[in-house]
Amino acid sequence: MLLTSVIIVLREVLEAALLISILSALSVTYSVRRGWIGWALACGSLSAVGLGLSIDTISGWFDGVGQEVINAFMQFAIYLCMAVLAFLIRAPAANGGRAAPVLPLVMALIVALAVTREGSEVLVYLSGFTADLKQFLVVLLGSAVGAGIGISIGALIYYLLRSMTHKRAQLTSTLLLVLVAAGLSSQAALLLIQADWLPAQLPVWNSSSLISEDSVAGQLLYALVGYEATPTAIQAGFYFGSAVLMLLIGAAAGIHYRRQRPRPRGKADR
Amino acid sequence: MTSAPRLLACCLFLLAASGAAGQARAEKPVVALEIRNHLFWPSELVVPAHTKIKLQVTNNDPTPEEFESYELNREKVIMGKRTAVIFIGPLAPGEYPFFGEFHPRTAQGRVTAR
Numbered sequence: 001m002l003l004t005s006v007i008i009v010l011r012e013v014l015e016a017a018l019l020i021s022i023l024s025a026l027s028v029t030y031s032v033r034r035g036w037i038g039w040a041l042a043c044g045s046l047s048a049v050g051l052g053l054s055i056d057t058i059s060g061w062f063d064g065v066g067q068e069v070i071n072a073f074m075q076f077a078i079y080l081c082m083a084v085l086a087f088l089i090r091a092p093a094a095n096g097g098r099a100a101p102v103l104p105l106v107m108a109l110i111v112a113l114a115v116t117r118e119g120s121e122v123l124v125y126l127s128g129f130t131a132d133l134k135q136f137l138v139v140l141l142g143s144a145v146g147a148g149i150g151i152s153i154g155a156l157i158y159y160l161l162r163s164m165t166h167k168r169a170q171l172t173s174t175l176l177l178v179l180v181a182a183g184l185s186s187q188a189a190l191l192l193i194q195a196d197w198l199p200a201q202l203p204v205w206n207s208s209s210l211i212s213e214d215s216v217a218g219q220l221l222y223a224l225v226g227y228e229a230t231p232t233a234i235q236a237g238f239y240f241g242s243a244v245l246m247l248l249i250g251a252a253a254g255i256h257y258r259r260q261r262p263r264p265r266g267k268a269d270r
Numbered sequence: 271m272t273s274a275p276r277l278l279a280c281c282l283f284l285l286a287a288s289g290a291a292g293q294a295r296a297e298k299p300v301v302a303l304e305i306r307n308h309l310f311w312p313s314e315l316v317v318p319a320h321t322k323i324k325l326q327v328t329n330n331d332p333t334p335e336e337f338e339s340y341e342l343n344r345e346k347v348i349m350g351k352r353t354a355v356i357f358i359g360p361l362a363p364g365e366y367p368f369f370g371e372f373h374p375r376t377a378q379g380r381v382t383a384r
Contacts, residue, residue, distance in 0.1 A: 004374055056349045064355035067346060124347055128333035128372055194344055196357040200322055203343075213340040230343060 001135065005142030008125055012118040013147045014223040017154030019114050019180065022173050023107045025161035026089065029169055032104050040108035044115025051116055052123035065195035074117050075188035079242060081110045082181040086246050089174070090253035178246045183226015185242035186235045193234065203230035298324045298357070305329045305348065308370060310379035319363040319383040328353040335377065339368035342381065359383070
């Protein structure tokens with residue numbers, strides 16, 4: 001019971017913690033005040049409670065696949081925000097270090113959505129143990145341990161990114177964002193396959209003998225980059241398509257901002 | 271910024287298209303599965319291979335359970351005293367274990383595709 005709760009909560013917290021650590025490292029890099037994190041966590045927690053309480057109703061939507069559809073929609077929404085982010089973070093380099101004013105808002109939206117999704121699942125899990133106080137306390141303890149480990153890993157990634165040079169940190173966090181976003185998009189596709197909204201297929205490959213999904217490495221890779229041992233062609237297509245799209249958006253943003261660069265006035269051009 | 275509305279339009283189109291595809295779906299074999307005292311009944315399901323199956327999971331417990339299977343690539347919360355629908359397959363012949371994530375010690379089962 002204790003170990004199960006540690007693992008379940010760790011899995012959920014890890015996904016959100018990863019996003020929070022990358023985005024707060026980006027905030028420091030781009031001199032964005034980090035007040036948005038508090039707001040995002042507060043709003044995310046509130047809506048997690050809301051979603052957790054309405055899971056029962058939502059499950060009945062769309063002929064019983066409401067859960068899948070709502071979750072897929074949220075995953076796509078996070079992807080969309082990350083695509084906007086991929087565009088916006090190219091701006092400061094061109095504008096002499098000033099971040100776009102909407103940057104904290106987009107970051108907050110990503111974190112709030114991620115916290116809503118992962119938080120509601122933790123709440124649903126915890127709700128199953130409220131009948132027996134002793135059991136509930138054990139599960140709560142396990143959850144706290146799981147959350148602690150997840151947050152620690154997040155902190156580790158944050159400090160790793162912070163310890164890098166500006167250029168390397170920018171490259172690493174962009175790469176991580178692209179992989180996380182691709183993972184979210186392919187998970188959303190999987191949810192729509194499960195709901196029978198997208199066609200189901202046989203897997204295109206099976207790498208479970210290499211890295212099994214229930215191994216520690218598999219779980220970690222799942223949380224970090226959306227690893228799937230037996231993806232179908234549609235899932236793989238969403239994964240790589242979304243990754244390429246993010247990279248293209250980043251490249252387009254680079255060109256866009258280069259064109260927009262203001263002509264140097266008076267003082268020497270750097 | 272111009273790419274954001276375009277991307278949104280693409281996503282909406284994709285969702286609409288997939289919704290339309292869902293409308294046209296054919297009837298699939300329905301297989302029933304029950305959860306009782308954090309156990310799956312029956313714990314072994316035999317289904318035809320290469321066929322999409324509509325799995326109807328009824329949770330008789332008052333507490334939520336999460337149907338999870340790495341081999342089937344499925345994951346879904348089933349609230350207490352509720353029935354949920356999970357589409358699985360088409361599957362190649364073989365065995366596909368599943369478990370209840372909230373009670374993984376007891377809630378175990380497998381799908382055998384023949």
